[in-house]
Amino acid sequence: MGQAKKIVKCQNCGASDFTTVNGYRTCSYCGSVLSSTVESTIALNSDVQNLLNKMQTDPANAVLYANLILDIDPTNVEIQKYLY
Numbered sequence: 001m002g003q004a005k006k007i008v009k010c011q012n013c014g015a016s017d018f019t020t021v022n023g024y025r026t027c028s029y030c031g032s033v034l035s036s037t038v039e040s041t042i043a044l045n046s047d048v049q050n051l052l053n054k055m056q057t058d059p060a061n062a063v064l065y066a067n068l069i070l071d072i073d074p075t076n077v078e079i080q081k082y083l084y
Contacts, residue, residue: 008034044072055082 009016010027017028025034051069055062066079 010034048072048076052078055079 007016008018008025010018010030010032012032013027013030015027015029018025018034019028020026026032027034048069051065051072055065058065062082066082069076069079
């Protein structure tokens with residue numbers, strides 16, 4: 001499956017026709033400059049792995065670490081053995 005193309009619309013007039021002027025995307029109808037949004041992702045795998053390691057090295061606080069893991073990744077099944 002291909003990735004769907006996101007249609008960008010001008011926040012001022014709703015048009016979707018832009019030209020590039022001086023390196024900026026500018027609305028062809030009202031002249032507004034499109035502000036670019038930066039999409040970012042945060043990888044939490046290393047955080048979960050660190051907490052799993054702490055659960056093994058500090059069993060007295062394993063439930064605390066398990067709850068932190070569930071806050072990050074509620075679908076994590078590896079920590080189930082520490083919750084019962």
